[in-house]
Amino acid sequence: MTRRELLAGFTGALAPAWGAVRPDRLRQRIEKLSTFGRIAGGTFSNGVSRVGFSDADVAGREYVLGLMKHAGLQPRIDPAGNIWGRRNGRQDDLPPVLFGSHIDSVPNGGNFDGDLGSLGAIEVIEVLNETGARTRHPLEVVVWTNEEGVAYNNGLCGSRAAAGKLVPGELDHVWNGVRKADAFRKIGGDPDRIAEARIRRDLKCYLELHIEQGGTLDREGVAIGVVEGIVAIDRFAVEIAGFGNHAGTTRMADRQDALLAASRLVVAVNDIARTMPGRQVGTVGHLDVHPNAPNVVPGRVRMTVEFRDLSQATLRTMLERLRKAASEIGDVTRTTVTLNPASSHEAALADPALQDLVESSAKKLGFNSRRLPSGAGHDAQMAARLCPMGMIFVPSVGGISHSPKEFTSWEDCARGVQVLLESVQRAGA
């Protein structure tokens, strides 16, 4: 899609007041960023492995720093490694409108998760520079550190630092032989001053453009998702203790089969999530069997159960039903089923006024939209602790993400950035 084609979609009255994004430039930059962490000899469609703090991450950050300099953003790196850039407003003492995303990826990830929101934020600044428009509030672009959390097994790293939510002792964590403090140093951060990464000044609001990573928009042919909030996630570590025994000599009636109990629990988790009204999900993604031999009745299973929903009440009901199912299954299979809470992340609701703003921006630009929750976590959930938060989703083809097959059409990418531009402008007006 050329800039001309994007603009051709706008009728006179609805033509963007603030100029239009250049889809070709956006695409060229997303493709360039994809080379940092690409497998040797690969192409764009091979996806990317740019794990936070890796050499590829450092190289990708250098590229982004260059783009931000080019856009006049005079980037700086905070002690947590987050990259910040600022464009002054007409009233520069007003709280800034903040927007951005991340550029780290999962191993064998895609080229849109985070990259679109980061490079889209810079594109917004480029367009404003080209039109010479200036908002009343200052604008700030941020590229957060290590959102995926593959490194150190704990994500939203930079945004948690900004929200004052680092874990005690987090700097001492070691991953691949490197202390996290040293990882921060590697990307230009300063672990000795990490507390200063916490944001204590006023922010007008935070906006983040991101691919949906689910299939709702793509399936329904909707261009823009207006995010209602980021779901809460309750995760449990389940341990099932049966009795391991010879598969040939142990009668069915005498078995205490931990895998049979686990299987009934997997089915129960699915039933619980499916039979309640709403959009909640329940997943058993991890399950290990001991001793895991074809001819031994399993004696022990370790598995995870994860529930997600925007509503805390729904999560409470799901947990109640899980406990009841676990107890019944333990009785029937003569095993001991233990549910241990592993982690609990609260929901982060999008600001209603920002939802309206994004929705009306899409409408003004002639793009259809729908409201939906984000089932995935985002830096926006930490930003929501600092100021009103809003998110813009664009379709993921087939709902695929965290995969080299992750794809969003270049047209949808441009539409998303255009909505971000419109929303930023109106929020900062």
Add this chain to the structure above:
Amino acid sequence: MTRRELLAGFTGALAPAWGAVRPDRLRQRIEKLSTFGRIAGGTFSNGVSRVGFSDADVAGREYVLGLMKHAGLQPRIDPAGNIWGRRNGRQDDLPPVLFGSHIDSVPNGGNFDGDLGSLGAIEVIEVLNETGARTRHPLEVVVWTNEEGVAYNNGLCGSRAAAGKLVPGELDHVWNGVRKADAFRKIGGDPDRIAEARIRRDLKCYLELHIEQGGTLDREGVAIGVVEGIVAIDRFAVEIAGFGNHAGTTRMADRQDALLAASRLVVAVNDIARTMPGRQVGTVGHLDVHPNAPNVVPGRVRMTVEFRDLSQATLRTMLERLRKAASEIGDVTRTTVTLNPASSHEAALADPALQDLVESSAKKLGFNSRRLPSGAGHDAQMAARLCPMGMIFVPSVGGISHSPKEFTSWEDCARGVQVLLESVQRAGA
């Protein structure tokens, strides 16, 4: 139990004509054999790790060779590493009565599985030597090579060689970096002449004393199990292909969850085995999830299904029901469930006359008995291809086997050897 106490159980008319085993000697030898493969600093109750072809196995074999020499058996090792010993009969050209077992173990196994039948066979010879009794048929004791098949993942190694059932290319298999041909050399075998390990001469019959490894005798307070046969085992490798996806962004209705399908199949296998009349068993012992992450809907599962029963017709019915369940589960979960036959072992029925012989021997000695199938595999199933086969079971406390907790009371061990002695005598009379 002393020899005196064992004999005290016999009334005059029922006193064994052929002398009585010495429980103290039997125990002392089982305890001595347990030291070969015991963990450093451990005791008898730590069990044993004497995997076939290991240094511990070689050491244990040396010990057994010494015992056989002591008993006048003039042991020899055949090309497959099986240890043979012979005690002449009054008519030494008659086919011999063969009896024995194995001394290799699983890792972290117990001290009775195989050891009792091997050292019990030598004890039978010792008692005959002490009483000076001589059977009409010659007697032969055999200690089979690598019954468990932990090494090279294929058991009944020596007895398969004897039955001419080695797999083509088996000598070239590599395990822990060692070619199987070299493993045979390590224990005194001769891979270049392995075909000569096949038994082509007539055998009167084969008898094997073994622990039950299940809980039937222990639960019912029965001293002697008269084995009806060794069950057939059908094993399937099941592959379930779903679609791996983000656990937060993929609606329940859109999922193709391979673990959900696998769990339904685990439940179905259990239902199939439980709801049919009979003593068949069905087991899913091995299950691997991919990618096995808490926040990813599983895209693929590999699992095993194993069915065991004496009756081929029962196994056929179980397979039919498994296929039907797999097809239905694939439809409901929108996954592809593929059942691949992995291995199929025919049942080996015990000779009815030998079952009667063992039963009446137990009765004569004043021990209660019951008939039962063997759910576990044994060298006897290969011997059954060569001659009439019979097996004697003694109780496993709690039905536990392949575990350091495997235990059979010394009294029950002695009773089993006494029944073996009686049966061997009468078979060789």
